[in-house]
Amino acid sequence: MAGPVLSSSDIPGPPPSAGGHNLRDIAEAGGLPGFQVRLHRTYGEIAHFAMPNAQVVSVASPEVLESTLDLPECPMELAPFLTPLADAANVLLSGEQDRARWRRTVIPALSCPHRAESDHPRFIDIIEESAQRWSSTGEPVALERELDTLALRLMCTSVLGSTPGQAAIVERVTDAFERLPEFFLGQVYGVRTTSQEPAVDSALTTLRDVVTFLVDEVAPSDLISAARRAGQSSKDLVNTLLAILIGAHRTTGTVVSHALRQLMRHRDVAKRLRAELKTVLGGKAAPAFHELPCLRYLRRTLNESVRLASPVPGIARRAPDGIALGAYRIPAGTVVHYAIRAVHMNPRVWPRPDEFDPDRFDTAPQNSRPAMAFVPFGIGRNDCPGALVAMEHALLMLAVLAHRFRFESRTAGKQGSRFSLGGPCADPVRVRPRRSR
């Protein structure tokens, strides 16, 4: 039987610290994801906290997520680091109708299976290029940075085709992105970061210049042609590419670096994965496109890495009118934050949530979980348009690299201490080419 309906003021949560909000608590927890995992362990699956400009209701219950799937509008005041990149036409800041139109054009062009298959050999070459470079220098590899750049290169190939000078272009984009979110988030949370304002200004200029060059000078790819057919101007296209590059930054690459660090810590998992790769790939360096679905343990390993370290740890929505969130009725305008990381760490749904166990993604345990227990790509009408392509790239990167190298590091999966928006800032790793594949 349903319990009494409670008001939003009954939602439990920590008292605000200095300034009437919880920013200091968030910074002390190393960022929002860690803060929300703690918040929900202490106060339950629906809890509140305060930002300087909003009272936030945070949700870690898959069932509540499902019952509120279609909440519209992301309150952009919670993501001020995006505003300098955006003008009125940027999808990340646009209204629901423009966004829906944008998605109808971009998602089919991004997720086309024929293109994925025809790009597959090119993707392998690009991954191999990085692998060769790592092997030939013999130096420790800055894994997070390398994989981020690699993932952006694959993404650029998907959306732009093979552009001459692409590697150098992507290096510039990665450099620029390195500075931006951290700087703006640092400002929001009052945390010192390594990026300084002039460097940030020049990073913003670089990004716009590079993307404008890509739109104006590069032969039209499927995506650009589709966008032009749908009436996007050159300015719209610059914004489209910026949105895609922002989306692809520190997401796919972070997922793969996290998976490789987990493999360094969990030799039993690494051994099982290696056995699968040997069986499916035989003596080859990389899987053929049609072999990807056969790499079931690889996919489970990747999913489990994503569960523990979703690169997008939460998403914000705004309640349109007095809606129910579990037992609570919340007023219109309330900011609802789907705490993706905390959903993935919910001990009711994920027993022993801190443990790394790819078998959680075996068919039987998967079927017994609520539908929204695993939501790394968000939910509802604004979910991630890059989900398919990101997983396709991540699986291929992980397959090729785990098959070719043994990775070693002193800290393996441990997170660095630097305040960080995205992936962990960890030690460089040693890559040891395997004698036999």
Ligand code: HEM
């Ligand atoms: C493992 C990799 C990735 C993860 C976990 C991820 C996750 C997410 C999440 C959680 C959202 C918010 C969804 C929501 O509000 O419901 C999002 C939005 C978005 N992502 Fe991804 N993403 C990944 C990779 C990518 C890639 C490679 C692209 C490039 C195409 C991309 C492009 C975008 C864009 C453009 C949005 C905004 C969509 C909108 O607001 O309509 N993402 N992503």
